[in-house]
Amino acid sequence: MPAHVPNAGLNRRDLLKRAGGLAAIAAFAASCGGNTGRPSTGGGGGGAKVNLSQWYHQYGENGTKEAALKYAKAYTDAGVAVEWTPGDYASKLASGLLSNKGPDIFESQLNLSMVKSNQVVALDDILADVKDDFSPADLATNTVDGKVYGIRMIVDPQVIYYRKSLLDKAGIKPPETIDDLIAAAKGLTTDKVKGIFVGNDGGLALGAPALWSSGGDRLTTDHKAGFANERAAKAFGKLHELYASKSVLLGAPTDWTDPGALVQGLVAMQWIGMWALPGLQKALGDDLGVIPFPKLDAEGKQAVYSGGWTQFVNAKSANVDAAKKFVKWLWIDQQEFQEDWCLNYGFHIPPRKSLAAKAAKLQSGVAAETVRLTGEFGHTDDPAWTPKMNTAFNDMLTNIIRKGSDPAGEISKAEKTVNDELSRLFG
Template identity: 45%
Template structure:
């Protein structure tokens, strides 16, 4: 459920009752606290979710909302299910009186907290704060306060076919050089060796920089991807393109495992969410590995994303909204387990819930969780669309041999820093 790809290939428009609101297609359903209508409630919360692609997710959300209203009859919940470009629709609506009371966001946006759009939620965590994993806490912390509650962690890794690598005499690559060599060796006249995304990049620029000891944005708010380590790693990615070992322009993008399960490629960057489908198609003929260390002195990298529930600080129902978020994502461990394990596969941010998640306790799923714990990296809170675009545009030109790599990165850093400064001002 990576935020970056939800509005593209992996999230699909869902069938159901739809209505048009301010030009945006949404599906809205309300809980019924009285059994006949929502008029018995003193308050109705508008809660936004992006349109998850996994079957059963919309029904699950409505079921959770109904259970909340049953426990809190004075608060009804209108679930607004938003397909398409969720982030753009959310950002536009937050500027209006129609802004939702509770909404989820993908990679956490620090600027929402800094401009007072989302409420601090320290008071609803209480003693349960210690039960959330470090990533779930650190990713929503701004100047010492917590501005969201993580609902799920998404983990992204490299999948590989055990039989294909074994037949070629290849061990799972543990360095970038080995990954390049493996992708080239596994490329044939009919198939490519590796799928990173239809653009040939996917998350590879981000994880490549970090695998060489580089950073994206420093703790001091400085764009850091213009470093020598970043330049070396991004220039290295060009080798995969020069070798023509990457699958490009497939029918689905990297968030969907079809290229891997349909034997189009023996290695693919994808998420834990796809593992049930992969297991169904391939049995145990697959394994997972982190993005390998670029070279000695670097470190393997696993990208950790996910979704976070936030409260609109400018709304008129902040207390009720906090109560809903606390009830659902902090108090209801059974619902958290259902949400992360019944629709695709994800990691519960609550350590106690993760420890009892049977589907994560064995095989490649367990391996993925172990890799995330050891090598997991989340994007910084200042990694906005503008910053990401500047970085990825430069990376695409570098791997495509379009210009001087150092100058391309330097220009991208300037653009990114301008946006970061706006966020932090």
């Protein structure tokens, strides 16, 4: 499910990153209230059921809010009020977690600062019986110092979908390297159609995939910047080459998180999440193919960004045990609801391996291929990657991609910020 849609131009990756840095945003009073999944049942004393608040950002797909309310209403051991937040969810959540007016349960992406600031509680106890049913990557993105702090709700792979007929007509094979991608984008560009759409910002969403395709990563295992090398510089330089080729769509009516550019025939290829697949299939039928982000060269490797959302329990909740019980009920015990959430409002890979294996909608065609590519080439976020690091990384990409700045010089500036942040976090 795209992480936006109050505003079609909102960059999904930016929201994901901002949501990860909750401890870094200054506190202010968060508003409460919201939509109630079931009638209020009163306070926690005298044997009465406790009331829990559960916060979501506003999903774009029709039916998602109603589904969240349905799940909350079905729970009988506590009252669960669903807070559905359009707009700047990240800032509201950050302020809520820094105050005493925040949610009991919330969705986000784990950031090391959240753990160090004691904003989230470990959930190893409720995961114990099913831990092996989650992929190592989905566990790793929510793990700090051996403890798991969140339960993955959905997996959102980001890939390149393309129009088979347009590539066939131009005599172009699906790209396998970044040079192939640049050549294909040029060859597919006409006076009416651009070769590719990677976002109205020119392709910042491709920064991490390009780095992965070079064989690198944003952070090393010994807590250093992992992109300060010649191969990373080469990969980022290729993103500028793609941008400067005049084959990239800019100024689209909706941003890359929305399938409109590909559906409307504005482009032949588009970087986008699997959440858009039902709409793409409905509009394009069998004229749809998928590839991962191409490898940099023969020494590189194709890449898929395996994003998603995770459920957490607020450490400041007055009802931590009750909140954990609800999270276990919904995201571990209620497999029917988990499958509904992942497959009936856009397409997403269920984090539970057992559910993904039997999900009929993901067993054939482009959906099955996207799942396969994610399993083979997927990358998740490192909890140590903070919003400040991400801002420096995106500033670097902006200067390289759009302005044509020297990659080595821009990398050096971003590297300093990242290493300073790592020193702060790890000492």
